[in-house]
Amino acid sequence: MAKNKTEDTGMKRRLKDQLKIYKKAVNRKDRTLKEIEFYPVHDKRVETKEYHAVHKKLAVDQDRPCLICGVRNSTLKDKAQNPYGAKQMETHHHIIEWALANAIDTDKFNKRLLPNLQRRHPDREDYKHPFTQEQISAWVDHDEDNLWVLCDVHHRAQYFGIHEITDPIWGPVDLLRDDFEKYVLNAIEQEKAKSKKHKKSKKK
Numbered sequence: 001m002a003k004n005k006t007e008d009t010g011m012k013r014r015l016k017d018q019l020k021i022y023k024k025a026v027n028r029k030d031r032t033l034k035e036i037e038f039y040p041v042h043d044k045r046v047e048t049k050e051y052h053a054v055h056k057k058l059a060v061d062q063d064r065p066c067l068i069c070g071v072r073n074s075t076l077k078d079k080a081q082n083p084y085g086a087k088q089m090e091t092h093h094h095i096i097e098w099a100l101a102n103a104i105d106t107d108k109f110n111k112r113l114l115p116n117l118q119r120r121h122p123d124r125e126d127y128k129h130p131f132t133q134e135q136i137s138a139w140v141d142h143d144e145d146n147l148w149v150l151c152d153v154h155h156r157a158q159y160f161g162i163h164e165i166t167d168p169i170w171g172p173v174d175l176l177r178d179d180f181e182k183y184v185l186n187a188i189e190q191e192k193a194k195s196k197k198h199k200k201s202k203k204k
Helices: 011-025 049-061 098-103 106-120 133-142 152-156 178-203
Strands: 089-093 147-151
Touching (some): 049 089, 089 152, 098 133, 106 133, 147 152
């Protein structure tokens, strides 16, 4: 009898491979990533008055929650609503990092990013025309479309922050089951305790 042409003959092999990977990985995987950050020459980061204004609008006036844990400026002191112990609310340049503004090509911005912004905001007058380099720099620095509200933990903290871990790990953190999130937090606390113990023993 002829084999069905649509049969996926590689499925068994792939499932076996996946099983091997699953058994090897068990519950966690520690790895070291080598990264080289390339930034163009730019001035030292100084908070512009425009950035300060939009940060205040998003994080304080509108009291937007952290995209990951949901804590707000108004609930930072409430332990029940601040499970990660965040100290402050911050705004993250999420499409284009501030330090990369001087490296952005105006033609590529206008061809690749601007059409998407136009679809999302058809009524915004400034999106109806190509951007200049100056407009791009201003947009990167303080436009709401380039800013996410995050708590300091999910912005910059080791093991948690978007600047500290890879996107495949950071991205779905707000969707984890409570029991799995608890497992992750416990594992990280153990890792921190082990690291502190190691530092103390090195000092002796």
